[in-house]
Amino acid sequence: xxxxxxxxxxxxxxxxxxxxxxxxxxMNHEYMxxxxxxxxxxxxxxxxxxxxxxxxxGEVPNGYNVSRSTTEDFPxxxxxxxxxxxxxxxxxxxxxxxxxxxxxxxxxxxxxLTVV
Amino acid sequence: xxxxxQMEGPVTLSEEAFLTINCTYTATGYPSLxxxxxxxxxxxxxxxxxxxxxxxxxxxxFEATYRKETTSFHLEKGSVQVSDSAVYFCAxxxxxxxxxxxxxxxxxxxxxx
Numbered sequence: 001x002x003x004x005x006x007x008x009x010x011x012x013x014x015x016x017x018x019x020x021x022x023x024x025x026x027m028n029h030e031y032m033x034x035x036x037x038x039x040x041x042x043x044x045x046x047x048x049x050x051x052x053x054x055x056x057x058g059e060v061p062n063g064y065n066v067s068r069s070t071t072e073d074f075p076x077x078x079x080x081x082x083x084x085x086x087x088x089x090x091x092x093x094x095x096x097x098x099x100x101x102x103x104x105x106x107x108x109x110x111x112x113l114t115v116v
Numbered sequence: 117x118x119x120x121x122q123m124e125g126p127v128t129l130s131e132e133a134f135l136t137i138n139c140t141y142t143a144t145g146y147p148s149l150x151x152x153x154x155x156x157x158x159x160x161x162x163x164x165x166x167x168x169x170x171x172x173x174x175x176x177x178f179e180a181t182y183r184k185e186t187t188s189f190h191l192e193k194g195s196v197q198v199s200d201s202a203v204y205f206c207a208x209x210x211x212x213x214x215x216x217x218x219x220x221x222x223x224x225x226x227x228x229x
Contacts, residue, residue, distance in 0.1 A: 035219075039222060104162055110159045
């Protein structure tokens with residue numbers, strides 16, 4: 001069972017470069033999201049999607065772009081990387097897009113990004 | 117707004133010691149509560165959850181009870197092992213958050229043999 005798959009696992013970027021973090025899930029989940037994890041900050045929501053063609057901003061969306069053209073994929077784009085975007089990024093998915101409580105949210109294994 | 121507060125770490129215990137990690141929350145509705153665990157170099161795994169008041173979530177010897185009166189969801193384990201060394205995150209979701217999780221800052225647990 002693949003679950004939620006993120007690539008790449010590690011990446012080093014130079015300031016100003018752009019890149020895309022890939023996320024795919026094979027569970028036919030409507031809901032997908034991206035979080036970043038920083039020391040002492042827990043995880044913070046960047047963007048999320050409640051279904052194909054629908055995206056919305058989370059707590060820390062600046063500098064990131066997303067799209068959801070298929071149910072399976074939810075890529076995160078860094079438009080012009082900055083050192084402040086050095087972080088660990090997690091993609092997540094769950095079955096429901098209605099905000100029902102109690103749904104288990106599944107996480108990918110994370111992508112470690114360093115911007116120099 | 118909704119928020120989660122969990123005890124600061126790191127927490128260092130000897131093997132077979134009793135573990136408590138405190139978690140309290142603020143929410144406008146009736147949230148579901150979760151504990152996630154992150155082992156070194158890995159992603160987050162759901163450890164346990166509770167969806168309504170007085171529910172007890174349990175898994176791998178860990179337990180947490182949803183206490184609405186004290187807005188708490190403390191994580192406990194009677195006898196920790198070295199393999200329990202990880203970062204533990206308390207989180208909530210409710211209808212207002214559209215199913216998104218709101219996390220505490222995490223508590224790092226180190227268990228010494």
